[in-house]
Amino acid sequence: MSSPSARKLKPYIYSNFIPLIQKKFLCNLGKTKLVKQNLHIIKKIFFDTFLDEAFINLYKSFAKDISTIAYDDPKDTCLQVTPTPRVSFGGSHGTSIHTDYWYGHGKSAFTVWVPILNCISGSTFYSDHYNELGFDHKSKEFSIDLLNNLTPRISQDKYKVLPPESSCYIFNSLTLHGSPLNTTSKTRLSFDFRISKKDDDTSSKDLKNYFQYDYESQNYVSSYHPLFKKSVLKYVSNAYDKSSFVENICINATAEKYGFLISDQEGEIMRYGNPVFEAILNGYSLSKKYSGIVVFSSTIFSNQIIKRIKSSNIKVWACLENKFI
Ligand SMILES: [Fe+2]
Structure with a gap:
């Protein structure tokens, strides 16, 4: 098996779970207006949904499908417990260009980006999936100028992330990506999460505190601290x-x-x-x-x-x- 970070995965993955997840969020959002003044309400709806048992079951099943594709077998993988919500208002800047590896995720990690609403051209983010920009990951040199230089280069149509219906985008931790500006008038909603090999020593994340894949039950399960409830x-x-x-x-x-x-x-x-x-x-x-x-x-x-x-x-x-x- 080739190493996951070296594998060229298809950028978009279809899953039956995605429309169910999207429906759940849209139902919970109800008539909430997607305006900046409601940011804390929107975030709360996201986090309440993440705690919902029905969502957690969908999330784990979906992640199992993804890790089967990413690693051939979900064995020895772990899953971020709480996904990260993203709310991008029209006219607002999102995240600067980066790789998730820069922020401590290990080389075996994949990020799964799930669109919820208004993930359209202009509101979505950019990703250099196949490193066409030739970014040198081995270089030890880093400066903010590098980011300033990369931003206009990645802001091209071909790097836009636009998953087809019922699909997500998955990329490894060395992929350059970012959402410099939402040029539309729409609020984009999405969430993302990471799966990783549980023994990835290039990770600085607390992987022991992720959901762990349990081969017997064929599902992700909570890993409790030895002093849990003690x-x-x-x-x-x-x-x-x-x-x-x-x-x-x-x-x-x-x-x-x-x-x-x-x-x-x-x-x-x-x-x-x-x-x-x-x-x-x-x-x-x-x-x-x-x-x-x-x-x-x-x-x-x-x-x-x-x-x-x-x-x-x-x-x-x-x-x-x-x-x-
Ligand atoms: Fe990222």
Whole structure:
């Protein structure tokens, strides 16, 4: 099998799921006026639809079809959990020319762009699908001038993305694309998402937190954090930036993202280092009711404490590094 990023896929893929997905969005949008003042309402309708169980089922089935085409087999692939909505108002600029690889997606990733409404000439985006512009992906040189130079070159009819009815556009992470200006008076609605090989070490995305393809059920399934719905102790060192502010925000947001149940909190006596945490490591007050401890970052600990954590059987999740210590 050739590597996915090197494969020349057909730009447009037909799917029976697309008209069903489009219908769902249009039905949820109802009579909402597609004007700038309603941007937050339109975005909310998008995100509410993404949470709708019927949509999620359609989305996973659709993505499975796409990954079968892109990789020959969806095995070992993962799927972005929440798609990215796009609302492009007439006369507005969209995204600058870029490749998704520049923004951290791995070389195995494909982006799937699904039109919803008014994806027509002038409102759509441009994509140099076969790198006809000869962009050198291996070049380490980068400057904003490069983008300024590429924008007029890509803004040509032949690069317009205009999928036929009931079709989407799929492109790999090294494809240059962007939507410099919506020259029409219409509001274009679309959404896009990424599929990727789950072990792509060129990706800087949190692929473990994507839907994972499960070969047994032949579907994408949620991957839960080992501490999901488990009782955890929140530990705040009070030493990062001499304040607890960043630590609190980061730990709370991480707990929400992964579904940790924070059942207790310990603040450190920071004037004396980490005596509270060391006492916890020694067994003090850490009853069996906690499945783990959540801390801001491994950088709040000395090497000696890190070693002790590693040799203990206490699970300590470091939010900033997004992994167990
Ligand atoms: Fe992009």
